[in-house]
Amino acid sequence: MxxxxxxxxxxxxxxxxxxxxxxxxxxxxSLTDAxxxxxxxxxxxxxxxxxxxxxxxxxxxxKQIIAGAPTDIYISANPKWMEYVQQQKMIEPNxxxxxxxxxxxxxxxxxxxxxxxxxxxxxxxxxxxxPQSAPAGKYAEQVLLAAxxxxxxxxxxxxxxxxxxxxALLYADRGEVDGAFVYRSDALLAKQARILFTVPQExxxxxxxxxxxxxxxxxxxxxxxxxxxxxxxxxxxxxKRYGFIAP
Amino acid sequence: MLTLTSVDLQAIWLSAKVATTATLVTxxxxxALAWLLAFGRMRGKLLIDGLISLPxxxxxxxIGYLLLLLLGRQGPLGGLLKTLxxxxxxxxxxxxxxxxxxxxxxxxxxxxxxxxxxxxxxxHASRTLGAGFFDTLGSLVLPLSIPSLVTxxxxxxxxxLGEFGAxxxxxxxxxxxxxxxxxxxxxYTNTPGGEAGALSLCLVSILLSYLVLIINxxxxxxxxxxxxxxS
Numbered sequence: 001m002x003x004x005x006x007x008x009x010x011x012x013x014x015x016x017x018x019x020x021x022x023x024x025x026x027x028x029x030s031l032t033d034a035x036x037x038x039x040x041x042x043x044x045x046x047x048x049x050x051x052x053x054x055x056x057x058x059x060x061x062x063k064q065i066i067a068g069a070p071t072d073i074y075i076s077a078n079p080k081w082m083e084y085v086q087q088q089k090m091i092e093p094n095x096x097x098x099x100x101x102x103x104x105x106x107x108x109x110x111x112x113x114x115x116x117x118x119x120x121x122x123x124x125x126x127x128x129x130x131p132q133s134a135p136a137g138k139y140a141e142q143v144l145l146a147a148x149x150x151x152x153x154x155x156x157x158x159x160x161x162x163x164x165x166x167x168a169l170l171y172a173d174r175g176e177v178d179g180a181f182v183y184r185s186d187a188l189l190a191k192q193a194r195i196l197f198t199v200p201q202e203x204x205x206x207x208x209x210x211x212x213x214x215x216x217x218x219x220x221x222x223x224x225x226x227x228x229x230x231x232x233x234x235x236x237x238x239x240k241r242y243g244f245i246a247p
Numbered sequence: 248m249l250t251l252t253s254v255d256l257q258a259i260w261l262s263a264k265v266a267t268t269a270t271l272v273t274x275x276x277x278x279a280l281a282w283l284l285a286f287g288r289m290r291g292k293l294l295i296d297g298l299i300s301l302p303x304x305x306x307x308x309x310i311g312y313l314l315l316l317l318l319g320r321q322g323p324l325g326g327l328l329k330t331l332x333x334x335x336x337x338x339x340x341x342x343x344x345x346x347x348x349x350x351x352x353x354x355x356x357x358x359x360x361x362x363x364x365x366x367x368x369x370x371h372a373s374r375t376l377g378a379g380f381f382d383t384l385g386s387l388v389l390p391l392s393i394p395s396l397v398t399x400x401x402x403x404x405x406x407x408l409g410e411f412g413a414x415x416x417x418x419x420x421x422x423x424x425x426x427x428x429x430x431x432x433x434x435y436t437n438t439p440g441g442e443a444g445a446l447s448l449c450l451v452s453i454l455l456s457y458l459v460l461i462i463n464x465x466x467x468x469x470x471x472x473x474x475x476x477x478s
Contacts, residue, residue, distance in 0.1 A: 059437040084439050125337070130420050133437030157424070160337050163415045163433075171419075175320045176336055 021222035024070045026054045026061040028077035028209065030102070030165060030183055034242040035075070038235050042226060049222045057134065057164060065090050065214060072217030073227060075099055075209055078135035082210040092218035099211040099230060100244040104139055104199040107172050107187045108179030114196045117147045120179070126153065127160045127168040127180035136165035139204045140181035146203040169193070183207065185243035209244075249447050257423045258431040259451055265339060265427055266407035269346035270400050273354055277399055280351075281358035282388065303352040307412030310348055314417045318344070341418035342425050346410045350403030357402060361395020362388065394470040401463040405456055428452050
């Protein structure tokens, strides 16, 4: 009996002993598909490295890191949360750089006659990620303010804040709203909705995804190597395929 | 410590409105379904029971998503609602529906439990003394079920106050329209520096729920006393 219990213990301990190098990656939700593919590619090339992925909104990830959750590489969907983590002295400042860029587009069911921001006033309902909690929503709000449309749309109660950018996309894809502001990388995932127009870049700050090693990551050779891979040409071509833009 | 903006106050008011409406809407359905499960003699009772209880164990986000598919513009019920001119999605009515579906199993369970406690001889006696179905229901089952109706209602109300996953999908996160307390807290926790706002609403949330539970206890004590007098 006691030998069985011992065996059980060995099984539980085994993975932590045999895993040569475990690297924990915390990445913003919008990167889920691209980073998952990169992780699979990388693990095939380096079977000795075990990459653990954690996808959540950037703010949630930042708070997890500060609370001490095991993280070696942090990829945020906006520079603010990266700054927040940096202020708490949880990341290695020298390792921080821009991984990819994204841009904002307006999606909707293809047959609509919407080709520019001014046409939005003719729509009944427009979804965006909640400007309070999601960077994509904040950018969309800035765009509408800069274009002088925000007050009108907001007064007419036409703006529908969704939980996050993917939910805004879901509403547009199912025709619950006439259109939605989403990232280009999300728009490519839609089944029915199509990009109706790209939002002019001069109306909002560039959407940057900063990446950095955490303090524990800066001591891990595996984490450093994977970061180099993420910034390399192979990985960047995968990001491009998912709608991101290389720095 | 407690700093509430006008949007926060709207969220609190909206939470109360949604939870109250959801509870009142669910009560008659909850009572009927509980009666069916407690006294009904039909095939497939187990299946009905399972179906009603599903929202209790499914992730709320699944319920929200299924309701969106069902009641959405392209959904089977959505088209019907549209021809009737009823807008559910992105309105507070959507939040009520989400809360009602999720609160229903809690309500049915507690009312059913109460009904099963009723002495079957009382019901037999009332029927043999000539009382019809509705007479027995109205003058025997209903009054004896009041404590469990109260508990069921309060459980449903409390669950509705906390509903997040289904509401945010079906009703959206629109400040002043569908943004209830949990949705507002979610927004705060995802805003850098939103801690004070989040904690204030957490405190309101705790106070409200605590108040509801205490009121439940007081009503329960009173009704237990009156039931004792009745029987």
